[in-house]
Amino acid sequence: MDTPTLKKKLGLKERYAAMTRGLGWETTYQPMDKVFPYDRYEGIKIHDWDKWVDPFRLTMDAYWKYQGEKEKKLYAVIDAFTQNNAFLGVTDARYINALKLFLQGVTPLEYLAHRGFAHVGRHFTGEGARVACQMQSIDELRHYQTETHALSTYNKFFNGLHHSNHWFDRVWYLSVPKSFFEDAYSSGPFEFLTAVSFSFEYVLTNLLFVPFMSGAAYNGDMSTVTFGFSAQSDESRHMTLGIECIKFMLEQDPGNVPIVQGWIDKWFWRGYRLLTLVAMMMDYMQPKRVMSWREAWEMYAEQNGGALFKDLARYGIREPKGWKDACEGKDHISHQAWATFYSFNAAAPFHTWMPQDDEMAWLSAKYPESFDTLYRPRFEYWREQADKGNRFYVKTLPMLCQTCQVPMLFTEPGDATKIGARESTYLGNKFHFCSDHCKGIFDHEPQKYVQAWLPVHQIYQGNCFKPGVDPTAEGFDPLAAVLDYYEVEPGRDAMDFEGSEDQKNFAAWRGQATRN
Amino acid sequence: MSNVFIAFQANEESRPIVEAILADNPDAVAVESPGMVKIDAPGQLTIRRQTIEELTGARFDLQQLHVTLITLSGHIDEDDDQFTLSWKH
Secondary structure, eight states: OOOOOOOOOOOHHHHHHHHHSSOOOOOSSSOHHHHSTTSSTTOOOOSOGGGOOOTTOOOHHHHHHHHHHHHHHHHHHHHHHHHTTGGGGSSOGGGHHHHHHHHHHTHHHHHHHHHHHHHHHHHOSOHHHHHHHHHHHHHHHHHHHHHHHHHHHHHTTOSSOSOHHHHHTTSGGGHHHHHHHHHHHTSOHHHHIIIIIIIIIIIIHHHHHTHHHHHHHHTTOHHHHHHHHHHHHHHHHHHHHHHHHHHHHHHHOTTHHHHHHHHHHHHHHHHHHHTHHHHHIIIIIOSSOSSOHHHHIIIIIIIIIHHHHHHHGGGTOOOOTTHHHHHHHTTTHHHHHHHHHHHTGGGSSSOOOOOOHHHHHHHHHHOTTTIIIIIHHHHHHHHHHHHTTOOOOOOSOOOBOTTTOOBSOOEETTEEEEEOOEEEEETTEEEEESSHHHHHHHHHSHHHHTTOOOHHHHHHTTOSSOTTOOTTSTTOOHHHHHHHHHTOOHHHHSSOSTTOHHHHHHHHHHHHHHOO | OOEEEEEEESSTTTHHHHHHHHHHOTTOEEEEETTEEEEEEESEEEEEHHHHHHHHSSOOOGGGHHHHEEEEESEEEEOSSEEEEESOO
16 A cells, blocks of 8 residues: 655745745736836836845745734733733833824824835735735734734823824824825835835834834833834844845846935935934933933944945945934934924923933933033023923924924034024925935925925914914914814923823822832 | 844743854854843854754744844845845855
8 A cells, every 4th residue: 555645845935936926917908007007117127026035935824823923922911011000110101201202103104104015015016026015014004003002001091192193194293204104105116115115124123113112121111112022023024125125126227226326315314314203212211221322323223234235335336325414413313302392392292301310421421422512501401490490382383394394403414503404496485404415305306395294384374273263363372273273282291291190190100009 | 244133032932042043153142132132143143943943842943033033134045944144145
């Protein structure tokens, strides 16, 4: 009798080929260019889509299996955290403001990334790229959901977490992340991948999800560290997609090189500006600090990004245009951003504060070349004034950069005492920028950036008041009307941490948790 | 030669992976931060399935790395027996 022999299982490489190749076909009822209208018009030339390989060789079946495992682990932690009121174990209630900013500014980006990848996953003609984009689209939706779920426990107890989708479309500083993503997903599919997968995910995302999440662990926030690392494990796949996409474009046709370099220049700078928020979260909003923004920048951008651009040099790719200015900014941007939010905190739905003495000492040690000379004197003065009951709030509106939409708070390269400002004229109108690089991005595609929805302009044009509000009425308070339109309650959601409801509640509840 | 790196959540599932990496890559250095461990290595780093299996006595599929992986850098070369990060081509 014959012994039945088991067919040998396919190896990883064969399995990947079997599950990603031959899934597409040439259309016959309609011309290919009509079915896939976007994958050529950017000028990127692809000769052989089969050269696209996902280095992880992850197939859909393995994807579901491992994602399922990650979810089970994550939700077990979230459940335990919620069930045991573990939010009472975070360092202090100031920390929760970093989570508010995360939920307001980062989580909605996950949803936009989900839509963006679903779109490009539909529009590439190569199957390998389509499969990878579809997985990423599902990942991004997962991140939106897990972040919302993980942070919902805080929303039961603290202000400023209840209305983030509404705020994302309206509040001034949230137009920074929003416009970043709208810029990316209104471009073509190859530019989108260069923007999000390469420049943002590969070069910059470690700065958000690694030291910041490790910081969450350090501050006793088990729920956030777990969703952060769980999301970042997907990011490693996304980063791999990003570098694969870049290599693929560069290897397919020499004519692609200048186009890709232009996108790298643009999107590195766009991403860097966006990460200003993260710099501030790391240096000012985590009471216990793992590493400074400067150290994280050196580890993940300068060393790791440096290695990457050294590697890409063989294709004729150089480091992004704004690289040197970004490296210089590591000593400044977190302090400049925190000063700005502290000043405009009457209109921002999270709390700010001036650093305590030990925190000032930490900042001095981490920023020996900038903190004591440029920022400490200002912060000490503000703290002194606040102690005397003169906590000030700026009630006018800042000028915004037309490209990155960040208020014009950054200083000139080489002179950190002078605010940077640039101008361009287009169709008879004058436009303002924070830097050479934001101006360069505008000048390359002015017809796109003149359409920017700039919150400050919109407020001055009267588009950010509730229906029926009369700005000509006597005693009209524009800030109050804008906050009403935002649905931000000034004393609860915004303004200084000192004296806030969050501060009082946390102190009372923590007291109850340790005494009878 | 530039460094490559890989980072994992610090837990019981990643422990044998980290131990295997340190055993197989003498130049690799592990740096612990709250909640995570990051391993840097000059030029190249290899994870071998067999080493992990010898440590745990259980079968291991290298794609299980995804469950505790946080981040990495370098080009990936993966098959059923090994997972290598390097800046080589």
